[in-house]
Amino acid sequence: MKYLDVPSNEEDAAKELGAKFDADSNRWFVPDGLCTSDFNLWLPVEPNIQLVAPIFLVTSANRCYSCNEISVVHCLGSKAVFDLDDQEEIEGENPVLISNLSIDEPEIERAISEVAPLYNVDLSKTQGQQVYMNHCEKCGAKLGDFFLHSEPGGAFFPTDEHPEMPLQKKVIVEAGRFTCSGSYRYPL
Known part of the structure; x- marks a missing residue:
């Protein structure tokens, strides 16, 4: 499971691609089995x-x-x-x-x-x-x-x-x- 940074105005788009909402962490995520590249727009950027x-x-x-x-x-x-x-x-x-x-x-x-x-x-x-x-x-x-x-x-x-x-x-x-x-x- 990979967490996403989805702005509230883009939640419907993430959901259409298959993202799920984790109420415990209050965050959207990519369920196991889905390709994370479909969600590149919302994948957290690693600090460098x-x-x-x-x-x-x-x-x-x-x-x-x-x-x-x-x-x-x-x-x-x-x-x-x-x-x-x-x-x-x-x-x-x-x-x-x-x-x-x-x-x-x-x-x-x-x-x-x-x-x-x-x-x-x-x-x-x-x-x-x-x-x-x-x-x-x-x-x-x-x-x-x-x-x-x-x-x-x-x-x-x-x-x-x-x-x-x-x-x-x-x-x-x-x-x-x-x-x-x-x-x-x-x-x-």
Whole structure:
């Protein structure tokens, strides 16, 4: 039996695929005998990094692919990241930027929702899972992390030819270590 993270608005879809509800744990699960790959959307993401505070909300801007308007975008940054796979801590002068973020830490989730409501958990079709994702202020289109973080000229990969907005950072959590799943890199 494999437990799932099913949002309340997607319970019917999980049930149609054969998921069952365990009233004791108050969670949905994949019964033995069913293929878990049918439920990839709701399988919990295994943590691979630990964010070391202070935790920053990093803000920039990017042109929306859908409406062609400039939209404010966000990501998390931290003083350091401890890579759980490599057992190595990465730290530098600038915050380490986090993309493809999946986190179950109420203090950070609350801080994000208060300051950046258009940076919220949504389905990434590229990854096939729920991650924090930016949404255009004007048209609501999903602004995926690959372009924002990995393409030169993206909001968190700025170049001289695309200086839409310099990176700004605001401390949202002052102390602690927070386990999550995501990718990390230093800004240029």
